[in-house]
Each structure stands twice: as structure tokens, then as C-alpha cells.
Amino acid sequence: MGVMRALSMPAMLLAFGAGWGLNPAWAAGAPATAGSPDAAGPPDADETERAERWKELQHALFGDRQIQDGSAWLGIDAPARALDAALVPVSLTVKGDRAIKGIYLVIDNNPGPLAGHFIFGPQGDPHSLKLRVRVNAYTYMHAVAETRDNQLFAAARFVKAAGGCSAPAGADEQQALQDIGHIKVRLMQPFAAGKTMEAQLMIRHPNFNGMQMNQATRLYTPAMFIRTIDVSYNGAPVMHLDSDISLSSDPVISFGFIPPQKGQLKVLVRDTKDSTFGQSFDVPAPAG
Amino acid sequence: MSHPARMSRREALLAGAGVLWSVAATMRGRAAETALVTEAVAPGIHIRRGVDEDASAANGDAIANIGFIVGRNAVAVIDPGGSLNDGQRLRARIREVTQLPIRFVVLSHVHPDHIFGAGAFEQDRPEFIGHARLPNALAQRGEYYRSGLEAVLGKGKAGPVVVPTRLIVDRGQLDLGDRVLLLTAHPVAHSDCDLSVLDPSSATLLAADLLFVGRVPSLDGRLKGWQSALTSLKSVAASRAVPGHGPVSVNWPSGARDLDRYLDVLLRETRAAVKRGMEISDAVASVGLSERGKWKLFDDYQGHNVTQAFKEVEWE
Numbered sequence: 001m002g003v004m005r006a007l008s009m010p011a012m013l014l015a016f017g018a019g020w021g022l023n024p025a026w027a028a029g030a031p032a033t034a035g036s037p038d039a040a041g042p043p044d045a046d047e048t049e050r051a052e053r054w055k056e057l058q059h060a061l062f063g064d065r066q067i068q069d070g071s072a073w074l075g076i077d078a079p080a081r082a083l084d085a086a087l088v089p090v091s092l093t094v095k096g097d098r099a100i101k102g103i104y105l106v107i108d109n110n111p112g113p114l115a116g117h118f119i120f121g122p123q124g125d126p127h128s129l130k131l132r133v134r135v136n137a138y139t140y141m142h143a144v145a146e147t148r149d150n151q152l153f154a155a156a157r158f159v160k161a162a163g164g165c166s167a168p169a170g171a172d173e174q175q176a177l178q179d180i181g182h183i184k185v186r187l188m189q190p191f192a193a194g195k196t197m198e199a200q201l202m203i204r205h206p207n208f209n210g211m212q213m214n215q216a217t218r219l220y221t222p223a224m225f226i227r228t229i230d231v232s233y234n235g236a237p238v239m240h241l242d243s244d245i246s247l248s249s250d251p252v253i254s255f256g257f258i259p260p261q262k263g264q265l266k267v268l269v270r271d272t273k274d275s276t277f278g279q280s281f282d283v284p285a286p287a288g
Numbered sequence: 289m290s291h292p293a294r295m296s297r298r299e300a301l302l303a304g305a306g307v308l309w310s311v312a313a314t315m316r317g318r319a320a321e322t323a324l325v326t327e328a329v330a331p332g333i334h335i336r337r338g339v340d341e342d343a344s345a346a347n348g349d350a351i352a353n354i355g356f357i358v359g360r361n362a363v364a365v366i367d368p369g370g371s372l373n374d375g376q377r378l379r380a381r382i383r384e385v386t387q388l389p390i391r392f393v394v395l396s397h398v399h400p401d402h403i404f405g406a407g408a409f410e411q412d413r414p415e416f417i418g419h420a421r422l423p424n425a426l427a428q429r430g431e432y433y434r435s436g437l438e439a440v441l442g443k444g445k446a447g448p449v450v451v452p453t454r455l456i457v458d459r460g461q462l463d464l465g466d467r468v469l470l471l472t473a474h475p476v477a478h479s480d481c482d483l484s485v486l487d488p489s490s491a492t493l494l495a496a497d498l499l500f501v502g503r504v505p506s507l508d509g510r511l512k513g514w515q516s517a518l519t520s521l522k523s524v525a526a527s528r529a530v531p532g533h534g535p536v537s538v539n540w541p542s543g544a545r546d547l548d549r550y551l552d553v554l555l556r557e558t559r560a561a562v563k564r565g566m567e568i569s570d571a572v573a574s575v576g577l578s579e580r581g582k583w584k585l586f587d588d589y590q591g592h593n594v595t596q597a598f599k600e601v602e603w604e
Contacts, residue, residue: 083592084592087595087599089568091567130567200565202602202603204603250599252568252602
């Protein structure tokens with residue numbers, strides 16, 4: 001009954017129905033655990049394996065460094081069951097006044113588990129980050145915060161989604177390539193000198209991760225994805241992101257920055273082809 | 289399908305005339321049994337109502353409205369069905385109605401519930417007609433759909449990926465003798481490769497998935513593109529339309545009213561959500577709830593439709 005049970009997942013049904021084309025749920029093979037949509041957490045039988053996976057990843061990414069439980073103040077949030085595995089919204093939050101150097105986002109069961117490493121500059125505010133990622137299999141996600149005194153803290157979240165990495169490209173693939181490098185910034189609050197503003201950064205980039213196959217030629221669309229994003233304010237660093245194949249196409253990233261006075265927010269994006277795309281935005285945004 | 293003509297010479301020789309006769313009778317009986325049920329929505333236009341469900345082993349992916357048009361000289365299939373068996377049953381039904389050659393098989397767009405029956409018609413050597421972007425869409429997704437469908441229906445039951453042999457860039461015609469069908473290839477709308485068919489002789493529009501009635505629409509293209517496709521379709525000279533999902537026939541253009549409203553609500557409320565700075569995850573939970581209860585399968589598709597709309601609208 002594995003298949004039939006799996007079919008009770010709306011996300012999977014979508015794929016066949018009137019028809020969402022891109023449903024990724026079964027791209028990577030429907031997970032046998034798909035049958036309990038309302039279960040609160042992952043099935044116990046798989047927990048040992050998942051814990052083992054995380055242990056391996058910790059070692060690979062952080063060596064012998066100790067990672068403490070940060071769940072009291074470090075938040076990682078994502079839908080328990082993703083509607084679109086190629087676009088899973090993730091929110092990372094930091095409560096309190098700890099001095100944070102950077103945050104790692106690890107998607108344990110993705111082919112490239114380190115989805116992103118954010119490093120905050122003097123003009124950055126680490127309290128809230130939002131991004132959208134691809135998820136390839138039922139997985140834990142981990143946020144790992146590194147404090148300025150070099151301690152590591154982690155928090156975890158389980159997400160039910162599958163196939164997001166190898167899902168066929170969207171209906172507007174050609175359009176996406178045409179628009180590559182187009183950058184938009186939205187400022188979500190009015191300007192006040194010295195006060196945190198949230199900025200929503202949008203980048204047109206297909207972020208081909210090398211896992212999308214052209215089914216006719218049996219060739220994979222060559223990888224071409226964003227490697228780094230640098231944001232500065234009047235020349236001072238706000239945030240640096242090392243990203244990888246897990247970032248969704250047309251990435252949207254929200255972050256906080258602290259403008260000491262009016263000025264310019266500058267964004268510089270570099271992809272794996274070494275193409276760079278940059279743009280500057282006035283703060284506050286010009287009226288109209 | 290097996291057919292008396294397909295029996296080997298040896299089998300035929302071995303079989304006595306009486307046995308052969310009974311075999312043929314059995315075959316005819318089975319063909320009649322497996323033929324699916326269609327309704328004549330206009331003279332010569334036969335449509336099978338798809339069930340308002342998602343694909344399952346039980347329904348064999350017979351979930352889309354599919355059918356055929358009979359002219360003086362030939363038959364055109366407009367969507368061959370959701371699986372090989374669905375296509376075979378449609379073909380059996382055609383043979384109950386007419387022995388005219390099946391010259392054309394229209395593939396209205398890339399989604400599996402409409403086209404995986406195409407393999408049943410390869411024996412007829414028809415022209416397979418598709419949107420100019422269909423080959424690329426099939427290259428991207430065909431095998432992915434096929435293996436996914438097979439996981440639902442069982443091994444070997446999905447049917448092959450059939451690629452179009454004639455592409456429609458803008459407009460095209462299919463001549464059935466006494467009636468000429470007009471094809472329109474649309475810009476990105478429900479999907480990126482939607483083809484609609486107009487039969488002027490009966491003033492019937494076969495809209496495929498550009499028209500949903502009763503079953504919640506699914507957006508896999510461009511919301512604003514779908515709205516403009518619908519606007520242009522409403523102006524064609526048709527008094528009835530065949531939706532891709534829903535009843536086999538609705539009055540036209542009044543039959544577009546619900547879909548119009550749905551797409552309008554989706555666009556308006558998604559825009560408002562983006563404008564307020566709402567996150568995509570919050571928009572998914574709040575946009576378009578006034579439409580809930582007006583559509584079957586709403587909860588299964590709404591979140592996805594909002595996600596698609598959000599990605600489109602946030603770049604405005």
C-alpha cells in the first residue's frame with residue numbers, strides 16, 4: 001500500500017491532477033513515510049538514522065567544535081509540509097543581544113547540505129533572516145549560529161518535502177534566463193537613522209543546480225547558480241552570503257540592516273560562471 | 289489492443305472457422321465493454337466526462353474531459369486521455385461511433401491527465417498536434433510524468449511519451465472534410481503550451497484546461513496570461529464550450545464566469561498580500577479563501593496556486 005498511502009498527500013496528487021506540472025514530490029522517489037500527513041513529527045524508526053546524519057554533518061562542517069543547544073533563542077521555522085518543494089520558505093530568528101558573527105543553514109538530506117552561510121557585517125542585524133530553499137527529501141534543517149566569541153549553537157526543524165532539487169525547471173525558464181541579474185530591493189519599514197530596517201532582496205536567477213535533467217537528451221542542465229551575495233551600506237558590510245545549490249530559483253532573501261544615516265544599499269551577486277550582477281538602492285526609497 | 293486481424297497466420301490456420309468466429313465475437317464484445325462513455329455535446333462532438341479526483345489506480349487517471357470530433361472524412365481526437373488504457377478505451381468508443389480514419393490527435397498541453405493516452409493511437413498513424421512549446425515541455429517533464437504516473441497506476445500502465453508531429457506556433461487548421469477545426473496556440477496561461485480548438489460549424493469551443501468548471505483551477509503557467517487567454521477566448525464565435533475539467537459542455541461565454549472570478553480574486557488578493565509585505569507562507573494561508581467551498585479539491589490546489597501567483601506578482 002506504500003504507493004496508495006503516498007497518494008493521500010495532496011502535494012503528490014497535484015502532480016497528476018488537472019495538473020500542476022512541477023510537483024516535485026515524487027521526483028526523488030516517494031518516501032515510504034508519506035502516509036501520515038498529520039503526524040506531529042518524523043516517524044521514530046528513522047530518528048536514529050537522522051541523528052546519525054546530523055552527527056556526520058556536524059563533523060564535516062565544524063570538525064570537533066562543540067555545538068550547544070540554541071533552541072531557547074535561535075529560531076528556525078518552515079512549513080511542516082511544504083506545498084512546493086522547490087520553494088520552501090525558511091525563517092531564521094535570533095532573540096536577545098548575543099553578538100552573532102554568522103548563521104549557517106544546513107538542510108541535512110539535501111545533496112549539498114550546507115544551503116547557506118550568512119556572515120554579518122557592522123551594518124547588519126542578525127535578528128531576522130528569511131530565504132527560500134529547495135528540499136530534496138524529508139529532512140531536518142539546522143540553523144547553526146556562531147557568536148563573535150566563536151561558540152556554536154544549533155536549532156532544528158523537521159520538514160516534509162521531497163524532490164525540490166531535481167524538479168524540472170519552471171514554465172518560465174526562458175523568461176528567467178532573459179531576466180537574469182535583475183535585482184529588486186523592497187524596504188519594509190520607513191527609514192529612521194540608527195534603527196533596523198528589513199530589506200527584501202529579490203534576484204532574477206534560475207539557479208540551475210545541475211540536477212534538472214532534459215528528459216529527451218538525458219543530459220543535465222549544466223549547473224549555474226549563485227555563489228555569493230554581498231550587501232553593503234555606504235561602503236560598510238551588512239551581510240555576506242555563501243550560497244549553494246539549495247537556494248530556490250529567483251531567490252528572495254530578507255535581512256535586517258542598520259542605516260546610521262541616509263545613503264545607499266549596494267548589492268553584488270556572483271554566480272558559478274563568475275558573472276556578477278550589482279545594483280545600488282537609495283535609502284530611504286525615493287518617493288513614488 | 290488485440291484484434292482478429294492481428295492473429296498470426298498459424299493461429300488462424302489452427303483455429304477452425306467456428307472458433308475464429310467466436311473469437312472475433314468475443315473481441316467485439318470486449319471492445320464494446322471497454323469503450324468509455326461519451327456524450328454528444330453537439331453533432332459529431334463526443335466528450336467523456338473526467339471524474340473530479342486526482343489520479344489513482346482506481347480511476348486510471350481518467351480525470352480529464354477528453355473526446356473526439358467526427359467529420360465527413362476523418363476523426364480528430366481532442367486529448368487522448370490520461371493513460372494508455374484511457375486512450376484505448378477512447379479509441380474503442382470511436383470505433384463504436386465510426387470507422388473513419390483517425391487522422392489527428394490533438395495534445396492540448398503537457399499535463400499527463402490529458403495526453404498519456406496518445407500511445408493508443410499510434411497504430412492509426414495520425415498527426416499528433418501540439419503547441420510549438422510542447423516538445424520542450426515534454427523534454428523537461430515527459431519522463432518525469434511517465435515514471436510518476438507508473439508509480440500510481442502500476443508498471444507499464446502509464447503509456448509512452450508521444451511527441452507532436454505537427455507544431456502550432458500561432459494558428460492552425462484541421463480539415464475533417466465538411467468541418468474545419470481552428471487551432472490556437474496561446475501565450476503562457478494555464479501552462480506554457482495551451483492549445484484550444486474551435487469548431488465553427490457547431491459553434492463549439494474545446495478549451496481544454498484553459499477552462500475549469502467546478503473543479504479548482506490549477507496554475508502552472510502565468511496568472512495574467514491565463515486571464516488574457518480567457519479574454520480572447522470569450523470573444524470567439526462559440527455558443528458552448530467544453531471545459532478540460534467539469535461538465536462536458538457549458539454555455540459560452542457565460543461558462544467562464546466562475547473561472548474569471550477565481551483568477552481575479554487570486555490576482556487581487558495576492559497583489560494585496562505582496563503590497564502589505566506579507567510572506568509567501570502567510571499568503572498561502574490567507575489568499576482566496578472566499579473561493580473555498582465553491583470548488584472541488586480546493587484545499588489540494590489553493591496553496592500551490594497562491595505560491596505560483598505570488599512568484600509572478602512579487603516581480604511587478
